[in-house]
Amino acid sequence: MKKIKVKDFNLDHTLSCGQVFRWHKHTDGFWYGFIDGELVKIKQVFLDRGDKLRSNNRSKEQSLSLRNSTLEYASKASASKIKSYFNLSLDYRKVIKSFPKDKTLSMAIKKYWGLRVIKQDPIECLLTYVLSSQNNIPRINKMVNELSRRLGKKVKFEGKEYFAFPKLKAIDGCSKHHINACRMGFRDKYLDDAVKKISNGEVNLKKLSNMCCPVAREELLKIKGVGPKIADCVLLFGFNKYEAFPVDVWIERIMKKYYKGKDGSYFGVYAGIAQEYLYMYIRGQKI
């Protein structure tokens, strides 16, 4: 088992906040998923060295997550790939400091301390989010899993089979019956259009990373099924353009309740990261 030391990071929050699909936590406590096409088995171990922090007045949760911890993992993917996937080199404290100091966001950050926006593969991000509209997370997972099972690379590991998200080419021109079996409903034509426009270069994802946020957004909006919300998700999760602030029903709710008259720009240059905290916070309250 390989190890990476980390701080200000919480793997569970990061993988279960709904920003990425297909990661699965087994009963053995490990998360299983793919990074850069390679299977990754990973868990976080908190070291028991909280004594220094116990004397001050920080909350229990926060002092727990302030401790250094270790990611233990097995994978062919390199440590640097894993670090960049979880954005571990981003100065988390700096991000938090840049936020406005209102009570709602502060409580959300405290509760979900260590939640990070990850750096997904842009194509996977786009295609899975196209499937997310007017849908619920368990079913999105189901659809994407079925698509992967049918068209993705199979990896055998510890007696089980895992499937990577399919390459664009595998989806492009695949038999319609595979798509139908994924039960995507009206979204199948959106997936089609996304695959088509990326494949033929009508939408050039490689160029997107060098574009400023509003221009990149316009590019993504050319795809049928990609509106403002999904475009912002792709900009945030696939390109780490942090000023993107996806507004879904939950964010709309919390904005109406605590941030009347404001929009994403209120949260500053890392608004998208604030968005993830607010999303988790308001969902945690409702359910």
Added chain:
DNA sequence: AACCAGGTCATGA
């Protein structure tokens, strides 16, 4: 049995 789900598109005023 209804209602809803990390929305978007096509309509019509």
Added chain:
DNA sequence: TCATGACATGGT
């Protein structure tokens, strides 16, 4: 521009 319903399917 802006409100309104349809859209497929299955979870709760």
